[in-house]
Amino acid sequence: MKIVILRTWLTNIGNGFIDKGAKAIVRQSFPEADIFEVSGFPNKTEEKVALGPLAGGTWRKLGDTGQKFRDHRFRTHPVRQNMVNLSEFVDADLAILPGCVLYDVGLEPYFQTLLELQARDIPIVILGAGGGDYHRETRQYVTEKLQQLDVCGLIARDTPTYEHYGDVVDVAHNGIDCAFFINEWHTPPESNQQFTVAAFDKVEEPPLQTDNRTIRPDHNPFGRSKPYQGLPRNVRDRLKNRNNFKRGNVFVSDLVTDYLFLYANTETTHSDRIHACVPTLAYGNQAKFHFDTPRGALFDNVGLSDITDRTVSLDEGIEEKKEQQVQQLRDTVDVLQNMA
Template sequence: MTNKPRVALVSGFWGQNIGNAFFNVGGKKILQEIFPEHDVDYIQDQPGYRTFHNQSKGNPKKDIGLLKYLDVKYIVLQGPMLTVNFRNLWEDTFKHLKRRGVKIILLSAAMFKHNQAEVQANREFLKQYPPEILCTRDKQTYDAFKDCCEKSYNGIDSAFFVTNAYEPFVLDIKPYITLNFDRFPEPDIHLNNPNSSTFDYSFEALNYKWSLKIPKIQNWFSKKGKWQAYIGHLLDIRKLPEQIGEYLVIRPEHRFNPHITWKVYKHPNAIASDEPFTYFTVYANTTLTLSDRVHACVATLAYGKPAMLFTPSPRSYLFDRLGLTDIRKKPVLLNKDYLEEEKKKQLEFLKHAVASR
């Protein structure tokens, strides 16, 4: 048993979205930097966050509510938590923790849909239960809630710190690109096509002219919802290539649970895992990532490789915070020196905020 003061980092639900693990791992490294004399450990998130649970009803009624009993100095929440249902899931816990003097930190915080309903609901809640520190991952969230906390910072996503936390394995494999499309369909990809104007995307990368076409039927189902997207994948009878140009194709799946095997392994060179380190290795060794998953692109960029994002999700505002506004149009690279400077400034703010408590 440790005698150090403890910091609880709320985490989990990795299986239903492994991207959660990316900012959990990066977040733990941040906290270990700013709390060197503390013991920082993971603890499972509220049960109401599981997929397809009606969050407006709060957590399951017979759940014990373990988080409110934690005997810690700090509890840290991360990610796009600021939904319209944030109060429903957290008010009872915040009430108990505040009563016992536990300090609450919102790290890499963001809204989910980035709409006015979320702004209104969460401003009221955070005014009533102000966190000790608020560090956001996009400017929109920062602007909406910066005055709800005395110590606020327009920060970056914690997943950009994974390079400080984990050194991936080197792969003895031919050069490859990573195509990670969980919900939306993988585009049809053509290289050096002279009729590129007829495609949905066109850009130059890796010494090729890329032309991409989004399958209409599959895309229609994907836009309808998560479960409807599986219908679109089921109807997808394409034989997707094992190689594009000179590059092997590797296809990660970010949703391990529920493990819909036929979907995960429908196309060649698939890979899925219920832990994040396998994915860090894949993205760190890739030549290029094309993905509809925000954190597939974050990890790729953090490890110094180019990435392009294919999703309308406003949660992608975290890229705008680092000037990567073109990531939805073409592959982009993140300047390593710029990233390191942003990470350094964020750590300095957090260390100062903790020291001045």
């Protein structure tokens, strides 16, 4: 079996944990499969819309928060129409789209790719699926998109996703976030010193009760990635504009494994980022989530509804949930292949 994983671009380091966790799930589900990871970067690249900066317009990115991709001009813009995704060049038996993609900003950039896969009779599974929100307009948009996919399965990472969209696709399961499998993908070395992680870029970092050194990783090391501006300009802009860089012990890297070293070795992670907490928990450490978002519902599915109230850790029941997810993927693919 040949399986294509449509990665959800890596410049947001947390998405890297999702992608690699998804790969671990796929590998456990289908040990003999040939897995081909395809970058989602072409689907999320920038374009110039309106009249451009010199004529009073603005540079906008395919994927900018607030852009309504259901708007005709974004669906038909020549730059988008001219983009190529390498999944088009592979004859696969299955396509996997992982992560929090069930809202306009997450789903629309990949939708033409999904339609192209469908046209070649390749079943699609949205794995560890979640949504940015569950407002009526969002639910209507996602439902319409999923109804256009003839052979599609969904394994949700939270109960609201399963309840809203489980009946829309051909087969659905209520599961967990892909990043809970990240420890199956990579085992970092042990640290020679103790530290605490504080990863904040939405709210102010609260006072932390710790005697350890506090490391502050930045999950968007290149900002909103601009493929035509280059690394030096992006790093310069981050250093110039982000208050986080003015604090001590800031960490920035282009390697997913570097961040995983921190989360595998931290005593505790405090963060307003879900995917600072999830890998920390996956490696058996404690975390507290300091933000209110519908996306946080994924913690309910692993029994950590109180993660915003106190530091928590996973219990041994996580292994059973992971085994269930591996079997769910096998079962989903069996059904979809019989339909294709």
